[in-house]
Amino acid sequence: MPQSVNPMVEATSIQFKSNVKKALVDEQLQKALGNIKIGFVLNRKIASERLEEFEALRDRARDIKTHTIAHLDAYLEIYQQNVEASGGHVHWAQDDTEAREIILSICQSADAKTVTKGKSMIGEEIAINEHLEENGVEPIETDLGEYIIQLRGEAPSHIIAPACHVSKDQVADAFRETHTDLPEGRSLEEPDELLAEARAMLRDKFINADVGITGANFLIAETGTSVIVTNEGNGDLTQTLPKVHIALASIEKVVPTLEDTTTLLRVLARSATGQEMSSYTTFSTGPRRAADLDGPAEYHVVILDNGRTDLLAGNFSEMLRCIRCGACLNHCPVYNSIGGHAYGWVYPGPMGAVLTPGLMGLDEAADLPQASTLCGKCEEVCPVRIPLPSLLRRWRDQVYARDLGDWQTKWALKWWAVFAKRPALYHFFAGPKMRMLASWAKKQGHLKSIPSLKGWTNSRNFPAPQGKTFQQMWKEQKK
Amino acid sequence: MPNSSLNSGPKVGLFVTCLVDLMRPSIGFAAIKLLEHAGCHISVPESQTCCGQPAYNSGDTKNAKDIARLVVDAFEEFDYVVAPSGSCAGMIKEHYPKLFADDLDMTPRVYNLAQKTHELTSFLIDVMNMQDLDAKLDQKITYHDSCAGLRELGVKTQPRQLLAQVEGAELEEYEGAETCCGFGGTFCVKYSDISDHMVQKSVEALADTDAELVLGGDLGCLMNIQGKLSRLKDEGKATNLKATLKVRHIAEVLAGMADNASIGEPDG
Amino acid sequence: MSARESILNKIGSALDNAGDKTARAATAAARIQTPPKNLIPARARVAPEDQVQMFRDWAEEVSATTDRVETLDDLPAALAGYLSSQNLPSEVKSSDDPILGHVDWAQLPTLTRKTGIAEETDTVGLAVAFAGIAETGTLVLHAAPENPTTLNFLPETHVVVLPRSRVTGDYEATWNRLRNELGTAPSNLPRVVNWITGPSRTGDIEQKIQLGIHGPRRLHIIIVDEA
Numbered sequence: 001m002p003q004s005v006n007p008m009v010e011a012t013s014i015q016f017k018s019n020v021k022k023a024l025v026d027e028q029l030q031k032a033l034g035n036i037k038i039g040f041v042l043n044r045k046i047a048s049e050r051l052e053e054f055e056a057l058r059d060r061a062r063d064i065k066t067h068t069i070a071h072l073d074a075y076l077e078i079y080q081q082n083v084e085a086s087g088g089h090v091h092w093a094q095d096d097t098e099a100r101e102i103i104l105s106i107c108q109s110a111d112a113k114t115v116t117k118g119k120s121m122i123g124e125e126i127a128i129n130e131h132l133e134e135n136g137v138e139p140i141e142t143d144l145g146e147y148i149i150q151l152r153g154e155a156p157s158h159i160i161a162p163a164c165h166v167s168k169d170q171v172a173d174a175f176r177e178t179h180t181d182l183p184e185g186r187s188l189e190e191p192d193e194l195l196a197e198a199r200a201m202l203r204d205k206f207i208n209a210d211v212g213i214t215g216a217n218f219l220i221a222e223t224g225t226s227v228i229v230t231n232e233g234n235g236d237l238t239q240t241l242p243k244v245h246i247a248l249a250s251i252e253k254v255v256p257t258l259e260d261t262t263t264l265l266r267v268l269a270r271s272a273t274g275q276e277m278s279s280y281t282t283f284s285t286g287p288r289r290a291a292d293l294d295g296p297a298e299y300h301v302v303i304l305d306n307g308r309t310d311l312l313a314g315n316f317s318e319m320l321r322c323i324r325c326g327a328c329l330n331h332c333p334v335y336n337s338i339g340g341h342a343y344g345w346v347y348p349g350p351m352g353a354v355l356t357p358g359l360m361g362l363d364e365a366a367d368l369p370q371a372s373t374l375c376g377k378c379e380e381v382c383p384v385r386i387p388l389p390s391l392l393r394r395w396r397d398q399v400y401a402r403d404l405g406d407w408q409t410k411w412a413l414k415w416w417a418v419f420a421k422r423p424a425l426y427h428f429f430a431g432p433k434m435r436m437l438a439s440w441a442k443k444q445g446h447l448k449s450i451p452s453l454k455g456w457t458n459s460r461n462f463p464a465p466q467g468k469t470f471q472q473m474w475k476e477q478k479k
Numbered sequence: 480m481p482n483s484s485l486n487s488g489p490k491v492g493l494f495v496t497c498l499v500d501l502m503r504p505s506i507g508f509a510a511i512k513l514l515e516h517a518g519c520h521i522s523v524p525e526s527q528t529c530c531g532q533p534a535y536n537s538g539d540t541k542n543a544k545d546i547a548r549l550v551v552d553a554f555e556e557f558d559y560v561v562a563p564s565g566s567c568a569g570m571i572k573e574h575y576p577k578l579f580a581d582d583l584d585m586t587p588r589v590y591n592l593a594q595k596t597h598e599l600t601s602f603l604i605d606v607m608n609m610q611d612l613d614a615k616l617d618q619k620i621t622y623h624d625s626c627a628g629l630r631e632l633g634v635k636t637q638p639r640q641l642l643a644q645v646e647g648a649e650l651e652e653y654e655g656a657e658t659c660c661g662f663g664g665t666f667c668v669k670y671s672d673i674s675d676h677m678v679q680k681s682v683e684a685l686a687d688t689d690a691e692l693v694l695g696g697d698l699g700c701l702m703n704i705q706g707k708l709s710r711l712k713d714e715g716k717a718t719n720l721k722a723t724l725k726v727r728h729i730a731e732v733l734a735g736m737a738d739n740a741s742i743g744e745p746d747g
Numbered sequence: 748m749s750a751r752e753s754i755l756n757k758i759g760s761a762l763d764n765a766g767d768k769t770a771r772a773a774t775a776a777a778r779i780q781t782p783p784k785n786l787i788p789a790r791a792r793v794a795p796e797d798q799v800q801m802f803r804d805w806a807e808e809v810s811a812t813t814d815r816v817e818t819l820d821d822l823p824a825a826l827a828g829y830l831s832s833q834n835l836p837s838e839v840k841s842s843d844d845p846i847l848g849h850v851d852w853a854q855l856p857t858l859t860r861k862t863g864i865a866e867e868t869d870t871v872g873l874a875v876a877f878a879g880i881a882e883t884g885t886l887v888l889h890a891a892p893e894n895p896t897t898l899n900f901l902p903e904t905h906v907v908v909l910p911r912s913r914v915t916g917d918y919e920a921t922w923n924r925l926r927n928e929l930g931t932a933p934s935n936l937p938r939v940v941n942w943i944t945g946p947s948r949t950g951d952i953e954q955k956i957q958l959g960i961h962g963p964r965r966l967h968i969i970i971v972d973e974a
Contacts, residue, residue, distance in 0.1 A: 236900045257778075466502070
């Protein structure tokens with residue numbers, strides 16, 4: 001029995017800087033982050049290069065999402081009609097509280113004791129597990145990564161590889177601690193032994209669950225279909241075996257047609273893991289039909305807003321194109337330095353740095369859009385071409401306007417601007433200042449410490465200026 | 480070529496960039512030498528300071544616009560504007576139009592300026608088709624692509640085409656060439672521990688090459704990389720790095736002006 | 748106001764400056780009615796026989812195994828051969844697909860074949876594919892009374908019979924075929940359509956790929972030329 005560890009994970013985005021400090025010295029995390037580069041990054045490159053039309057498909061994928069978002073209310077209504085036509089139910093939730101209540105009440109009417117769960121970022125966002133547990137329903141994560149972090153009482157550190165920060169020894173420890181019927185001498189050293197243990201443990205859970213909750217990668221308006229994409233097959237067992245299936249989705253998951261979904265699927269796995277296609281892509285439409293031998297008797301979809309309509313209204317609609325592939329995380333040098341937990345909530349990396357301030361408030365997450373070099377790698381790999389650096393800048397405009405940044409930087413930039421806007425003044429002061437720095441450096445060619453640039457000189461030398469400024473020398477030369 | 484008399488080359492305004500102006504004027508002079516060699520007439524407007532990127536990236540739109548207006552005023556008269564930096568050229572080319580998107584008066588002016596603004600190496604290749612570089616360098620080199628140059632402006636092959644013309648220069652690519660070094664303008668001070676971690680990785684990747692000289696097109700990145708290399712050497716942690724690994728802006732090498740002290744190194 | 752109305756209103760007011768809701772609804776309905784043509788990768792636009800080979804190559808790249816027989820008469824032996832090669836019992840839980848009804852199972856008395864849903868104790872699931880997509884080596888199966896979905900996920904070994912005529916180049920061809928055979932109304936879509944590309948896998952432990960975490964550990968595809 002996995003013990004019910006209460007994985008109540010408080011959002012810690014507000015203490016981003018101290019999270020970062022911890023992450024940078026966490027040796028296990030640093031080692032784990034190295035795996036992402038050799039795994040996901042290399043595989044995406046191979047997969048994208050061997051499909052001739054990949055770049056053109058990214059354009060198509062972007063256009064499909066842009067079109068859908070521009071007609072979002074219309075497609076959601078068509079979607080709902082078609083779900084209901086196939087015997088399913090659609091529930092609308094404005095925020096996390098409403099979503100939790102809807103899900104709990106479905107579970108309660110099914111008299112549910114245990115609920116199996118496929119991977120769902122919406123589930124993380126609304127903290128559904130905690131709510132079910134508090135109300136006497138046992139939620140069991142079935143995606144291996146999610147299961148591991150549930151046992152460890154943690155939040156995911158990556159949107160498609162939630163336990164990518166955990167080592168195999170830590171997985172073994174988590175199993176030993178929680179699988180109480182594990183024989184004493186049972187070896188859990190090798191990944192395949194861990195796999196066998198997890199498979200055996202979760203089999204029973206699948207069979208005995210009363211309700212299965214999955215996420216949804218797409219909702220198809222044309223047919224009222226929800227789509228899940230997995231590699232493990234856990235989502236399929238989760239939604240096929242129990243008598244009730246609940247799919248959790250947010251408003252921007254809807255797409256017009258099966259064909260549109262197909263285009264998006266052609267870029268999803270390639271961007272995410274570098275697979276040509278994930279192992280299991282499942283299109284579900286309504287509950288079990290009259291003559292079917294298996295499948296859920298009830299089919300529910302919960303559609304969540306939780307701040308997304310504000311993003312739509314507030315100049316962040318491009319973010320709603322996101323299909324949660326994780327490519328921006330995998331390729332982000334900041335994410336690769338600090339991992340997912342430092343971001344302090346369920347969505348890390350560049351997409352999280354744009355989404356989190358929108359969903360939980362900029363006051364709670366002002367560091368996230370600022371902690372980026374705007375290097376543009378995320379936009380380069382995004383399958384739906386979200387201009388992530390531009391969106392980060394849009395948040396920065398608000399950070400500045402609402403005075404949520406640190407005062408030292410703001411003060412320094414203000415003074416810089418005073419000079420930058422007055423060329424004569426600028427050149428008058430720049431010359432002597434640079435000569436002073438150059439003379440401090442003496443013959444070394446660099447400075448080991450500059451009080452006003454401690455952030456730099458704590459870990460790096462500061463190359464000294466050559467002496468005169470270019471403008472001075474140019475003037476002298478022209479004489 | 481626009482607006483030039485038949486027997487003379489284009490009029491080019493050199494956008495020196497604040498870092499080159501303040502820290503390393505030799506890059507500016509190298510750029511001028513290269514541009515003149517390519518047949519351009521160079522002007523260096525005195526009213527330039529900075530492109531406004533620090534303000535722009537920090538959300539200070541008002542100051543960013545004020546500074547950008549100065550740049551537009553100073554440079555719109557030229558046939559071309561060239562900057563020895565992908566980052567500053569990118570600011571003018573990619574971001575000025577966004578900055579003034581709802582300013583009807585400025586829009587045509589910033590689009591006009593954006594169109595004729597170029598990063599130095601891409602200007603030399605794409606516009607001037609420079610094929611007769613006269614420079615020598617007997618060193619193994621590697622190249623760091625700065626993010627803005629690479630991803631905003633598509634500067635990738637141009638510096639390499641130019642380096643191929645440098646007699647004796649042997650280019651060995653390094654694995655971190657396209658990965659951000661962690662400079663990021665104010666980022667390197669505001670989030671200095673992440674920045675340091677990133678540059679540490681860049682430096683580790685450099686240690687895997689036989690290069691004796693790292694070149695790049697953006698002084699900010701180069702100062703960051705050199706500053707880390709130099710500190711590691713001070714701390715005795717640079718054992719796997721070539722003790723002689725030096726850092727320079729590509730313009731100095733291309734102009735045959737790489738005899739002075741390299742970035743962060745003492746004279747002589 | 749219900750949550751539904753409130754959300755739709757908020758979306759509406761965010762979008763309204765680009766046109767009214769009636770116009771949006773009309774555009775959406777029209778796009779579903781006459782959808783634009785997909786960009787279909789050229790990769791699978793090859794002769795039918797090459798599509799079969801391409802299908803096998805991609806499927807094998809993701810650790811499926813494939814076999815090919817001439818007629819349905821060859822199926823029992825091919826199945827038995829596979830099971831014994833994997834040291835699996837000669838016992839399958841099978842779909843009741845009409846195609847399998849044409850097989851002379853009596854020629855192989857040692858094989859036990861039961862139909863119905865898969866249960867925990869079943870080790871091998873036998874199913875018939877609706878299509879095989881050359882583009883990525885993907886099988887398409889769909890739920891129906893004779894094709895329970897559990898067969899595809901619960902047993903450790905999944906054996907799928909794929910008639911050669913059902914191998915197509917791309918996914919779009921399959922959607923078209925589904926609509927042609929089952930009807931175009933949304934409610935004609937099967938309850939579940941499964942795209943299956945290789946056996947169950949995970950990289951969740953240190954990014955090392957391992958097969959058979961929850962779904963089948965083995966996926967064996969038998970292509971039948973004349974079925």
